[in-house]
Amino acid sequence: MKRDLILSIDQGTTSTRAIAFEVSPEGVFSVLALSQIELAQHFPHSGWVEHDADEIWRATLQTCREVIRKAGSVERFAAVGITNQRETSVIWDAATGQPLHRAIVWQDRRTAERMDELIAAGHEVEVRRQTGLILDPYFSASKYAWLLDQVENGRARARAGEIKLGTIDSWLMWKLTDGASHVTDVTNAARTNLMALETREWSPSLCELFDVPIEALPEIRPSDSHFGDCAPALLGKALPIHGVAGDQQSALVGHGALEAGDAKITYGTGAFLVANTGEAIVRSDARLLGTMGWAAGGRVHYALEGSIFSAGSAVQWLRDGLKAITDSRQSEAVAQTLKDNGGVYLVPGFTGLGAPWWEPDARGTVIGLSRDSGPAHLVRAALESLAYQTYDLLEALRKDGAPPMKRLKVDGGVTANAFVMQFIADICDIEVERPAFQEMTALGAARLAAFGCGMTETLWSPPQTAPAIWKPDMDSDQRARLIKGWRRAVRAAIVAATDEE
Numbered sequence: 001m002k003r004d005l006i007l008s009i010d011q012g013t014t015s016t017r018a019i020a021f022e023v024s025p026e027g028v029f030s031v032l033a034l035s036q037i038e039l040a041q042h043f044p045h046s047g048w049v050e051h052d053a054d055e056i057w058r059a060t061l062q063t064c065r066e067v068i069r070k071a072g073s074v075e076r077f078a079a080v081g082i083t084n085q086r087e088t089s090v091i092w093d094a095a096t097g098q099p100l101h102r103a104i105v106w107q108d109r110r111t112a113e114r115m116d117e118l119i120a121a122g123h124e125v126e127v128r129r130q131t132g133l134i135l136d137p138y139f140s141a142s143k144y145a146w147l148l149d150q151v152e153n154g155r156a157r158a159r160a161g162e163i164k165l166g167t168i169d170s171w172l173m174w175k176l177t178d179g180a181s182h183v184t185d186v187t188n189a190a191r192t193n194l195m196a197l198e199t200r201e202w203s204p205s206l207c208e209l210f211d212v213p214i215e216a217l218p219e220i221r222p223s224d225s226h227f228g229d230c231a232p233a234l235l236g237k238a239l240p241i242h243g244v245a246g247d248q249q250s251a252l253v254g255h256g257a258l259e260a261g262d263a264k265i266t267y268g269t270g271a272f273l274v275a276n277t278g279e280a281i282v283r284s285d286a287r288l289l290g291t292m293g294w295a296a297g298g299r300v301h302y303a304l305e306g307s308i309f310s311a312g313s314a315v316q317w318l319r320d321g322l323k324a325i326t327d328s329r330q331s332e333a334v335a336q337t338l339k340d341n342g343g344v345y346l347v348p349g350f351t352g353l354g355a356p357w358w359e360p361d362a363r364g365t366v367i368g369l370s371r372d373s374g375p376a377h378l379v380r381a382a383l384e385s386l387a388y389q390t391y392d393l394l395e396a397l398r399k400d401g402a403p404p405m406k407r408l409k410v411d412g413g414v415t416a417n418a419f420v421m422q423f424i425a426d427i428c429d430i431e432v433e434r435p436a437f438q439e440m441t442a443l444g445a446a447r448l449a450a451f452g453c454g455m456t457e458t459l460w461s462p463p464q465t466a467p468a469i470w471k472p473d474m475d476s477d478q479r480a481r482l483i484k485g486w487r488r489a490v491r492a493a494i495v496a497a498t499d500e501e
Helices: 053-069 113-122 123-133 138-149 154-159 168-176 205-208 247-254 312-321 330-334 375-399 420-426 440-450 476-498
Strands: 007-009 016-024 030-036 077-084 089-093 163-167 183-185 220-223 240-248 261-269 271-278 289-296 299-308 346-347 365-367 407-411 429-436 469-470
Touching: 007 053, 007 168, 007 240, 007 247, 007 440, 016 240, 016 440, 030 053, 030 183, 030 440, 053 168, 077 168, 077 247, 089 138, 089 476, 113 138, 123 205, 138 154, 138 163, 138 205, 154 163, 163 168, 168 183, 168 240, 205 346, 220 299, 240 247, 240 440, 247 261, 247 289, 247 299, 247 440, 261 375, 261 440, 271 289, 271 375, 289 440, 299 375, 312 375, 330 375, 330 420, 346 375, 346 476, 375 420, 407 420, 407 469, 407 476, 420 429, 420 469, 420 476
Parallel strands: 007 077, 077 240, 183 220, 261 407, 407 429
Antiparallel strands: 007 016, 016 030, 089 163, 261 271, 271 299, 289 299, 346 365, 429 469
């Protein structure tokens, strides 16, 4: 039987999905089958966000089996690709394969005090030199340390090989291979604060700094490696795992943004700008993150990244918290009932502010309310905040000397909102391109897996249909006035977060 399918696992912050991609002889990827299960989030304290790692595993197995059933036969599948929410940290027992605590999600801020201590002690310069990252609770290292603190004799057991630590990709590969592979890919490892960018290996000095035993960490491999084989009893065949990347790097590959100067931004729960810098490691002076772009076929490309913590989650807040809308899709129509924002700005710092501000203690802030303000103004302000935060990232990228972009490639659930896409084009003064095929994250993992197993000869593949494009249509005075109001709102959020009184 012809092996023309790739099984792509897309484990995200709000759901777990499996997609069967059919690969044509011309290298065109198309979706044959899809299965998705929503993921519960747990918020035990303010700023804390957790997932049940066992729930993630069960959903992964269920969606994979469903997709294979829909495809007709496991024999058609050539390989498995995995893409995942990055930085989310798991601790588990090596003997039983059972989690020892809920997973700590990338949004979680519980280790902010520890990061402040390390910054005050002067460690951030060395951390940035080695990893390209700043000291922030966002990354996995402090999460690992906190998890180890919750387990009796945790570090001694970790050094003895009894406890394993990893991001979601490592957790899933451990489970899929029935404990045979404790591995990660270089893009996920680059988000831990423990991997040195130049060597692409775990840094002993950083492991010592964070008090994370290196023995508990997975082996780092390029993204197109053979990471292991799925246990035959799980999926009906020992399918090889051949493509793994963190979700934002996977989306970079999905967009075909493979060369220096290419960039994309994904609007999911958060929003993430990744700009390919080629084979050079660029040290940011504008508080962006140096990180991996992709590593496959013996080539390594680095990137600069800016992270927005609240994008789609701001729309979820409108629906679930504020109850200003009953459905996320309703937000576009509500925002368009107003001629402008009425001077109302929302800074969605629900779990802190990301790049370029990096204020972990910031919280959501609204300014400009008047007696004329109503729910529609808050809806519009939340949607507009996505454009302002995107502008901040692009400005930081320009300050770091990145070449100007003619077009911003976008993907993610929020891009279905035409109001937001046009407002991004207007505020950022740039063309916005949304591919007709939206599964960029899953597509990137599928491309890596197909390339890794030899099904395709290149990571790039032709698009199925033409993209949608929004062009800027706002005069410069209005743009400057709106951005000035946004900056005032951000300052208010930061002052509120840092006010000792």
